[in-house]
Amino acid sequence: MEIQFERRIHFTKMTGSGNDFIIIDNRDQLIDADNCRGLVSSVCRRKLSVGADGLILIENDPEVDFKWRFFNADGGEAEMCGNGARCAARFAYLKGIASKPSMAFRTIAGIIEAEIKNERVKIRMTPPHSLKLDFFLEAGGTKPFCLQFINTGVPHVVHFVEDDAALDSADVFNLGRTLRYHSHFQPAGTNVNFARVHAPHSISVRTYERGVEDETLACGTGSIAVALVASAKGLAASPVDVKTRSGETLTIYFEKSSNHDPVDFREVYLEGDAKVVYEAELWDETLIQ
Numbered sequence: 091m092e093i094q095f096e097r098r099i100h101f102t103k104m105t106g107s108g109n110d111f112i113i114i115d116n117r118d119q120l121i122d123a124d125n126c127r128g129l130v131s132s133v134c135r136r137k138l139s140v141g142a143d144g145l146i147l148i149e150n151d152p153e154v155d156f157k158w159r160f161f162n163a164d165g166g167e168a169e170m171c172g173n174g175a176r177c178a179a180r181f182a183y184l185k186g187i188a189s190k191p192s193m194a195f196r197t198i199a200g201i202i203e204a205e206i207k208n209e210r211v212k213i214r215m216t217p218p219h220s221l222k223l224d225f226f227l228e229a230g231g232t233k234p235f236c237l238q239f240i241n242t243g244v245p246h247v248v249h250f251v252e253d254d255a256a257l258d259s260a261d262v263f264n265l266g267r268t269l270r271y272h273s274h275f276q277p278a279g280t281n282v283n284f285a286r287v288h289a290p291h292s293i294s295v296r297t298y299e300r301g302v303e304d305e306t307l308a309c310g311t312g313s314i315a316v317a318l319v320a321s322a323k324g325l326a327a328s329p330v331d332v333k334t335r336s337g338e339t340l341t342i343y344f345e346k347s348s349n350h351d352p353v354d355f356r357e358v359y360l361e362g363d364a365k366v367v368y369e370a371e372l373w374d375e376t377l378i379q
């Protein structure tokens with residue numbers, strides 16, 4: 091006898107340079123986007139369900155090609171996700187939700203424009219803000235950390251390390267967690283990036299992500315954050331290739347409006363691969379009721 095389940099949800103699993111997402115066409119409103127924390131946190135649990143860094147609902151919008159709701163793995167909704175946005179744009183094009191390879195969609199952070207070229211997706215970000223350079227915080231350990239902060243759609247703090255060995259050996263989970271919950275960044279918290287500048291157009295990064303509460307293999311808004319604060323400090327210039335923990339490279343393009351305070355950035359773009367991994371149906375027996 092085939093087991094009947096109350097509800098099966100068709101979804102697509104995608105990866106944006108190692109940052110992975112469950113994407114659902116929710117134009118029929120099957121899922122109540124305002125009350126889906128339990129569903130999201132259930133299906134994003136690795137080994138116990140599908141597993142992902144986040145879940146994306148695609149919905150209708152009266153003015154642009156579509157709107158999205160983005161949820162971190164813990165079920166909390168976030169304003170923006172760079173890698174998720176690249177995956178959502180390619181999903182929309184592949185599904186015919188967007189009729190052309192150039193599109194626009196609505197996020198909490200604002201309207202995102204996207205350009206699809208096969209697996210390569212380039213998105214225009216919302217204007218970054220709240221740039222703060224060279225401040226110090228205690229985060230455990232011997233001496234205070236020198237930090238940079240910028241909001242690239244979501245909040246990011248950056249700590250530059252001296253060399254590759256320091257980046258490879260960085261205690262991203264524990265230091266990331268300490269800074270993510272540091273009182274200085276409350277109530278919103280922050281994502282935490284450890285970065286090594288190799289050259290003006292080349293940076294490596296590792297990111298502890300708010301809402302995933304772990305290091306991820308890539309973070310789009312985090313890669314943008316390290317490129318922009320490095321530029322603000324005179325260490326980088328557009329375009330910047332950012333090597334992520336997955337080994338894949340994200341490319342950041344931007345214009346710097348001035349070289350003196352207050353440094354401002356505009357025309358910020360994020361480019362990288364967005365790949366379909368599989369499509370399947372979710373059986374609701376793995377959901378936490």
Ligand SMILES: N[C@H](CCC[C@H](N)C(=O)O)C(=O)O
Binds near residue numbers: 162
């Ligand atoms: N975890 C982030 C959202 C996703 C950011 C990241 N996955 C990206 O590609 O930008 C936050 O809650 O601020």
